[in-house]
Amino acid sequence: MANYFINTPGNTIRPNRTTAILRESKALEYHKSLSVYQPTPLVSLPALAQKYNVGNIYVKDESHRFGLNAFKGLGASYAIHKILERHPHIATFCTATDGNHGRAVAWACRMAHKKAVVFVPRDTTESRMKAIGNEGARVIKVDANYDETCAYAKAMCRKEGWQLVQDTAWEDYEEIPARIMAGYLTQFQEMEENLHSLPAPGIDIVFLQAGVGSWAGSAIWYYLNRYGNKRPGIVVIEPSEANGILASFKAGKRVNPDCSFETIMAGLNCGIPSLTAWDIIRNGVDVSMSVEDAFAEQAIRELYFPKGNDRRIVAGESGAGGLAGFIALVTTGDARALKEKLDINPTTNILFYNTEGATDEDSFNKIIGARP
Numbered sequence: 001m002a003n004y005f006i007n008t009p010g011n012t013i014r015p016n017r018t019t020a021i022l023r024e025s026k027a028l029e030y031h032k033s034l035s036v037y038q039p040t041p042l043v044s045l046p047a048l049a050q051k052y053n054v055g056n057i058y059v060k061d062e063s064h065r066f067g068l069n070a071f072k073g074l075g076a077s078y079a080i081h082k083i084l085e086r087h088p089h090i091a092t093f094c095t096a097t098d099g100n101h102g103r104a105v106a107w108a109c110r111m112a113h114k115k116a117v118v119f120v121p122r123d124t125t126e127s128r129m130k131a132i133g134n135e136g137a138r139v140i141k142v143d144a145n146y147d148e149t150c151a152y153a154k155a156m157c158r159k160e161g162w163q164l165v166q167d168t169a170w171e172d173y174e175e176i177p178a179r180i181m182a183g184y185l186t187q188f189q190e191m192e193e194n195l196h197s198l199p200a201p202g203i204d205i206v207f208l209q210a211g212v213g214s215w216a217g218s219a220i221w222y223y224l225n226r227y228g229n230k231r232p233g234i235v236v237i238e239p240s241e242a243n244g245i246l247a248s249f250k251a252g253k254r255v256n257p258d259c260s261f262e263t264i265m266a267g268l269n270c271g272i273p274s275l276t277a278w279d280i281i282r283n284g285v286d287v288s289m290s291v292e293d294a295f296a297e298q299a300i301r302e303l304y305f306p307k308g309n310d311r312r313i314v315a316g317e318s319g320a321g322g323l324a325g326f327i328a329l330v331t332t333g334d335a336r337a338l339k340e341k342l343d344i345n346p347t348t349n350i351l352f353y354n355t356e357g358a359t360d361e362d363s364f365n366k367i368i369g370a371r372p
């Protein structure tokens with residue numbers, strides 16, 4: 001069953017430090033200067049669209065980003081580049097992560113010839129830790145959940161003199177998360193070029209999966225800034241056992257959700273939303289919803305075993321989060337109000353971002369092995 005909140009967004013961008021950094025972003029220019037840069041593909045899935053009786057389904061496939069199997073390198077590389085412009089002598093960067101961001105920080109540090117220390121929460125799998133370690137970082141597991149691991153990384157940075165590169169903002173920590181969000185903008189700018197190549201370029205609804213919400217916040221800022229009131233409909237999806245954004249919408253303020261934090265969607269397994277992302281999200285989201293893991297598993301299988309001539313897409317548990325939300329929305333009877341609000345019909349063009357490939361191969365293989 002889908003748990004959701006229908007929002008009435010102001011559709012405004014509030015001027016503050018974060019939105020100023022987003023406006024100044026030169027991330028696309030920076031990323032294009034990297035030898036590994038290539039725009040990720042936008043894939044059309046007509047047979048899947050036909051199955052769900054919508055106009056078109058498009059997936060921007062970030063599993064091809066920088067050979068990192070996830071989009072996160074965009075944020076970490078740009079933030080570290082901006083920090084080093086001003087403080088070139090920093091020797092060690094540090095972060096807390098549930099996987100992809102840590103790998104991205106390690107990779108960006110390797111490119112910049114700097115050290116990386118990455119703290120991971122207690123439920124991080126061996127294969128995710130190995131992927132981070134393979135980029136040359138010191139990886140340390142903390143007996144704590146994601147939010148507590150962030151606090152631990154912050155304390156260790158203070159003690160050791162390391163530079164924290166965290167992808168979530170709190171009261172006295174805004175600039176670096178904003179630089180990370182500014183790095184993500186490359187993806188949305190690329191989308192504009194991708195869209196011109198399509199037969200029906202208009203996107204009606206975008207599904208964005210969220211952990212702390214920095215990525216969704218960056219996307220929403222982009223759509224508001226570029227399209228204003230004519231932006232596409234925006235739905236934010238979270239796991240039902242880590243739904244800080246939905247809980248915050250329901251509470252009318254940013255809160256820590258009361259849930260188990262047990263989900264296969266590791267990249268989305270976060271508690272309280274990022275302070276600055278939350279402000280953008282509440283001003284630009286139409287629907288916030290959370291879904292059970294079973295929908296993510298179904299989404300992974302739908303993409304891996306495509307219908308008709310659709311192209312196969314390898315999506316990890318968090319990467320498939322947007323499609324998971326869509327499937328929950330169109331297949332569960334109790335979501336009728338949502339369908340009406342979003343006006344999903346046979347001409348609707350829908351966009352998902354596959355934000356990661358199979359970043360945990362054991363889990364992925366189990367999911368696709370259970371083909372119905």
Ligand SMILES: Cc1ncc(COP(=O)(O)O)c(C=O)c1O
Pocket residue numbers: 070071072100101167209210211212213214215216266267268270318319355356
């Ligand atoms: C694959 C994937 N998708 C989406 C997200 C969500 O990003 P955010 O935490 O900024 O909401 C993450 C975060 O780690 C992720 O790893």
